[in-house]
Amino acid sequence: MTAVVDLTAAPRAATRRRLGKGRIAAWLVLIIAALYFLIPIAASVEFSLRGVHDTHDLSTWTNLFGQPGFVDNLVTSLELAAGTVVITLVLMVPTTAWVHLRLPRLRRLIESICVLPLVIPAVVLANGVLAAFRNGPSWITGTPVILALEYVVLALPFTYRTLDAGLSSIPLTTLVEAGRNLGASWLTVLMRVVVPNLRTSILNASILSAAMVLGEFTIANLLLMNTLPVWTVQAGQQDGEVATAASMLILLVTWVLLLLMSVFGQRGARRTGRSG
Amino acid sequence: MTATIDPSTEAKPGSPVRLAGLRRGYGQVTALDGLDLDIAPGELVSLLGPSGCGKTTALRIVAGLEHSDSGAVFVDGKDITKVPANKRDMAMVFQSYSLFPNLTAGENVAFGLRLRGVSPAERRKRAGELLELVGLTQHYDRYATQMSGGQQQRVALARALAIEPKVLLLDEPLSALDAKVRVQLRDEIRSLQQRLGITTLFVTHDQEEALSMSDRVAVMNAGRLEQCASPDEVYTRPATPFVAAFVGAMNRIGGIASGTEVEVLGQRLAVTQPPEVPAGAKVTALVRPESVLLTPAVAGLVRVARSSFRGPVTRVTVELADGTEVDSDLPSSAAVDLRPGTLADIRFAPEPVMVIQ
Numbered sequence: 001m002t003a004v005v006d007l008t009a010a011p012r013a014a015t016r017r018r019l020g021k022g023r024i025a026a027w028l029v030l031i032i033a034a035l036y037f038l039i040p041i042a043a044s045v046e047f048s049l050r051g052v053h054d055t056h057d058l059s060t061w062t063n064l065f066g067q068p069g070f071v072d073n074l075v076t077s078l079e080l081a082a083g084t085v086v087i088t089l090v091l092m093v094p095t096t097a098w099v100h101l102r103l104p105r106l107r108r109l110i111e112s113i114c115v116l117p118l119v120i121p122a123v124v125l126a127n128g129v130l131a132a133f134r135n136g137p138s139w140i141t142g143t144p145v146i147l148a149l150e151y152v153v154l155a156l157p158f159t160y161r162t163l164d165a166g167l168s169s170i171p172l173t174t175l176v177e178a179g180r181n182l183g184a185s186w187l188t189v190l191m192r193v194v195v196p197n198l199r200t201s202i203l204n205a206s207i208l209s210a211a212m213v214l215g216e217f218t219i220a221n222l223l224l225m226n227t228l229p230v231w232t233v234q235a236g237q238q239d240g241e242v243a244t245a246a247s248m249l250i251l252l253v254t255w256v257l258l259l260l261m262s263v264f265g266q267r268g269a270r271r272t273g274r275s276g
Numbered sequence: 277m278t279a280t281i282d283p284s285t286e287a288k289p290g291s292p293v294r295l296a297g298l299r300r301g302y303g304q305v306t307a308l309d310g311l312d313l314d315i316a317p318g319e320l321v322s323l324l325g326p327s328g329c330g331k332t333t334a335l336r337i338v339a340g341l342e343h344s345d346s347g348a349v350f351v352d353g354k355d356i357t358k359v360p361a362n363k364r365d366m367a368m369v370f371q372s373y374s375l376f377p378n379l380t381a382g383e384n385v386a387f388g389l390r391l392r393g394v395s396p397a398e399r400r401k402r403a404g405e406l407l408e409l410v411g412l413t414q415h416y417d418r419y420a421t422q423m424s425g426g427q428q429q430r431v432a433l434a435r436a437l438a439i440e441p442k443v444l445l446l447d448e449p450l451s452a453l454d455a456k457v458r459v460q461l462r463d464e465i466r467s468l469q470q471r472l473g474i475t476t477l478f479v480t481h482d483q484e485e486a487l488s489m490s491d492r493v494a495v496m497n498a499g500r501l502e503q504c505a506s507p508d509e510v511y512t513r514p515a516t517p518f519v520a521a522f523v524g525a526m527n528r529i530g531g532i533a534s535g536t537e538v539e540v541l542g543q544r545l546a547v548t549q550p551p552e553v554p555a556g557a558k559v560t561a562l563v564r565p566e567s568v569l570l571t572p573a574v575a576g577l578v579r580v581a582r583s584s585f586r587g588p589v590t591r592v593t594v595e596l597a598d599g600t601e602v603d604s605d606l607p608s609s610a611a612v613d614l615r616p617g618t619l620a621d622i623r624f625a626p627e628p629v630m631v632i633q
Contacts (some may be wrong), residue, residue: 178374182388196378
């Protein structure tokens with residue numbers, strides 16, 4: 001009788017142990033991260049639901065839309081978000097596409113410029129824009145339009161990066177040349193060839209920009225504009241529960257936007273078998 | 277690939293194309309150095325040459341995707357040098373897959389028609405006919421990612437033909453495909469081109485493709501046209517040493533000039549063009565491998581160095597006394613006895629050869 005010894009059994013067991021430990025560590029990190037994010041949110045939701053005499057009800061949430069200035073500032077914030085998205089896309093989609101097509105050597109330089117808002121303090125940006133438009137028309141300087149222009153600058157880093165990644169994932173030059181060759185003008189190429197193939201990237205950039213606008217406080221406050229975050233801070237000085245409910249509402253809207261981004265992104269990728 | 281097609285897609289008189297003195301430089305590099313070329317209506321001309329010879333630059337200038345530093349492009353006798361790409365009425369099939377990923381095959385084919393204001397019903401009908409023409413009727417609703425490379429290039433061809441262009445431009449459309457599909461598709465393209473009578477400019481670096489598909493082959497080197505002639509003439513009567521060396525394989529064997537003949541390994545061969553050297557001068561004869569005949573001989577002058585079986589033909593390489601290696605393409609049945617180390621006699625087919633100094 002000959003004994004068969006499995007020489008690979010011990011290493012396999014060691015590998016299984018290592019994988020087991022790795023999996024536990026991964027779950028531990030995930031749980032800690034989840035608690036780090038969820039506990040403050042849960043606490044805020046709980047706080048916003050507090051009623052009189054240690055009871056919980058929805059009164060703060062149901063009364064939120066009746067609070068003076070809430071709806072006006074919510075509308076202003078939504079308008080700002082829409083305006084920022086439109087201006088950013090109108091500026092950045094053709095620009096980024098052009099850089100990819102005709103000035104590829106400048107991509108790194110443009111990217112460096114576009115990420116500057118991340119390192120420039122908000123107060124500097126706010127004062128810079130104010131100085132630039134000191135003698136500008138009143139429909140810009142005295143209105144939320146100037147705030148939208150500020151937000152366009154703030155949105156540049158992630159808009160550029162998102163569009164840049166999308167453009168890098170498609171054979172842009174060939175598609176554009178094919179479109180031109182078939183008789184399309186530059187505008188037609190942009191609208192019927194570039195934009196449809198950047199759908200996911202454009203959606204991502206739009207939602208990230210909108211989410212940023214809906215939560216931005218510093219610059220709006222510096223420019224003395226009334227937006228939902230500014231209203232929330234002011235409301236918080238009188239009624240913490242209302243302010244917390246408003247904050248949660250902003251968070252909820254942002255979540256919904258991100259969820260939409262994910263759903264549309266997956267659907268687009270499934271349809272054409274690619275992302276971009 | 278068979279299809280019943282609408283009469284509108286049958287042959288129409290093609291447009292003549294003329295390239296006159298095209299020059300294009302990129303910094304210190306000259307991509308095109310005064311290219312002149314006339315293409316007759318309905319003719320398929322291949323631009324053949326090594327990488328960097330300027331063939332793609334020439335095609336892109338014709339398409340309007342690049343501009344020339346000087347020179348002009350004429351179609352139907354009209355100077356279109358300054359006409360933008362989208363108004364040239366040409367269609368191009370690209371080397372890389374160029375289908376719009378967001379559109380189905382049918383929508384891709386209909387893209388150019390839509391730009392021309394064709395009604396949706398007519399677009400759908402025409403796109404269906406053209407997909408039928410390229411054998412992809414069942415793929416109307418498929419996206420590019422749901423098709424193979426060969427299918428994508430067929431759709432790209434259908435898309436190009438849909439707008440009934442004056443000139444069809446093919447920029448190495450087969451180079452990304454595997455060998456079998458490449459051969460199949462090149463025959464299909466040629467058949468369609470002849471059927472529709474479209475003037476076609478085809479860029480390739482593949483000699484076999486150029487020789488098998490073209491009415492004429494324009495061999496380019498360093499931005500210049502070396503020779504433009506029928507495939508047969510380019511192969512059998514190369515105009516320059518470059519063409520001789522680039523198109524097909526060529527042996528370079530030392531010989532002695534003798535007026536209109538050259539003596540090579542004791543055999544006198546006629547020359548295509550007498551060299552400008554005195555009789556008795558040493559020259560190099562350019563001889564095709566299929567013109568080199570070998571027979572096993574115990575007292576042979578050459579020794580077989582190696583042989584390479586290629587199906588119906590076997591390439592046998594022999595070594596001359598001075599160490600020069602000479603290739604011979606023999607029917608495989610005739611090469612059985614020519615194993616490495618065997619001695620053999622060498623003769624040349626009695627055809628004129630090109631001689632260089």
